[in-house]
Amino acid sequence: MPGVTSVLVLGEALLDVIDGRRLPGGSPMNVSVGLARLGVPTVFHTTIGHDDGGEILARHLLASGVTLTPGSWGSGPTFVAEVRLDDAGTVATVSTSPGSRNPSSSRRGRTGRCRSDRSAR
Template sequence: MIVVGGEALVDLVPDRVGGYRPLPGGSPANTAVGLGRLGTQTALLARLADDRLGALLRDHLETSNVDLGFAVTSTAPTTLAVVDVDQDGVADYSFYVDGCADGGRQVTDLPAALPPDAALHVGGSFALAVEPMATAFETLLSREHRNRAITLDPNIRPMLIDDHAAARARLRRRLGMTDIVKVSADDLRWIAPDRPVHDVVAERTPFPQT
């Protein structure tokens, strides 16, 4: 089994008539959906709203064979990402997190235990940058990294980060608790903006020491 932790949100994507249409999203939720559709036993550790968009997410996840036994129900509204695409097809995101389901995750929302044979994947922009969610997932990694294989996809969104030094320190700690890290070129440019990407990839801990 693979337990995936992180945000599950709704992307509002431009339609062809000047409006937006809601699509299930969030990189951790997308990862869980992909695994579930491939036949891997998968569970999502997320916070899902008890509203119409939350129902859209639940239906999308459950029909993709994702177990929601670790998901927490929230009375806060579904987290939103408004997507705009430029003429070159490059997407730009505006996030609506404050007061929404994902942003409110607490340490007390964590399950008491994970299945002993499960791997853990922590992904997404919010698990690194948005409090108290970031603290909750760091607590989970600290608790679980000696017990199972851990993978990490930081999927860094600089516009979500208020304190870049604190976020870099948090990511440095997480790298020490992770077996496999998936990063994009954009992630690496944020991690080490003044160094060639291939040099950063070659290092286990690519941050300058402070």
């Protein structure tokens, strides 16, 4: 990207729990990781907790070349979205942790496909 010094991405970072595996997730975080992996200097601002989940996300961002803003560390827990798949691999339920910014967002019977063997990003 000629003329671009760096990109600031703002938005959520969370842990997706699929089949018991905790994986970094959140569309804005994925965008920041993608930009950094393409060689674009990227700074990411989000809210993560001072907990295991926050450490997992911070390590993933650092390993991907993303700079996490110091103000991203919040006082609450890191957001977690737990996904349960049915036998066909379709999302059966999505529930959010007490640390969710929208705890009423649980959805049941949501249609769609989700690969349960996602590799760490």
